[in-house]
Amino acid sequence: MSHTSTPALGSDLATQLRTATPEDTGRLVPFINRAFARDNYFKRTERTNAEQVAEYLQKGTFLLKEDGDGLLGLIYIELRDNGHGYIGMVAVDPGWQSMGTGRELMKAGEQLCRDHDCRLIEISVIDLRPELLAWYQRQGYKIVGEAPYIRPEVLILPCHFILMEKELRSTNQER
Template sequence: MTTSSQPTYRMATAADIPAIVALVESAYRGESGRRGWTTESDLLDGQRTDAAGVADALSRPGSCILLLEHDGQPLASCQLERKGEAAYFGMFAVDPARQAGGLGKRLLGEAERLAREDWGCRLMEMTVIVQREELIAWYERRGYRRTGQFAPFPYGDERFGIPRRGDLRFEVLVKRLAGEAA
């Protein structure tokens, strides 16, 4: 039996829920999240997601979770949800020990390709906590633009974490997907 030398993409199934929760939590919370640069540990305590939230994302019509894995081990994941001519990109996580190696860029590119080619979407949208300037700059280098549209942080709903400050909010970022017909 041979093993793959390159990471591969696949759609997650219900069997992947525990691995996805562990990956997302490791990338965003606690000490493991501090190993990577995407941590929210200085902004939020508590959980980033849970099994029920991942199961909901997997079961909702027009929603999926895309995995980038190597030899069956998830290295990165993201949720995509079709919303008309736009696809929403969220719950993006890369194993903190593997960050800064191009995996996130590769998964984002595959998510954009899927949204454009398989779903016929013209736009990719996401929300990012405004205090995450370094992350917003990373998205801007990949063609996303700040819209000036904001959404409130869900204070009081511990499913999204326990805020460490009172000024959190999200900004909508958007990218026109390349290759669309004029």
């Protein structure tokens, strides 16, 4: 079930974070595509499909934020052999955007990386979303480079990735 309305301000809904399983794929694909619908101005296809989500589940982890009515948001985390973590595909139900859900998911993803002794987190942000770059910078991420978009054949507008990183500190060093 998807959320169709914005929660009331001050509402105190019980939510939980959990790890996705392959059985969640059928829910994740439409959720991700709906959450990223705003970005469809630069591509000719949907953000993801079942095959891609299955590949992500084999390489990494999706953390899901849910309430009694369904999925509110998700984040993809990949633990890499070099002591780095990768965070991507942060998706929030449109009715729950700008309410702290993305920040909560990022904190949970960072903690998962920290729990697995990652020293650094890497993210890639489309250059067409300067407001996202600013948001990630406020979360402590720094721009470290650029990379070409991985599927240029689906682009309507030219774009590239802005590569960002954040050094992790142990939990007792966090603010």
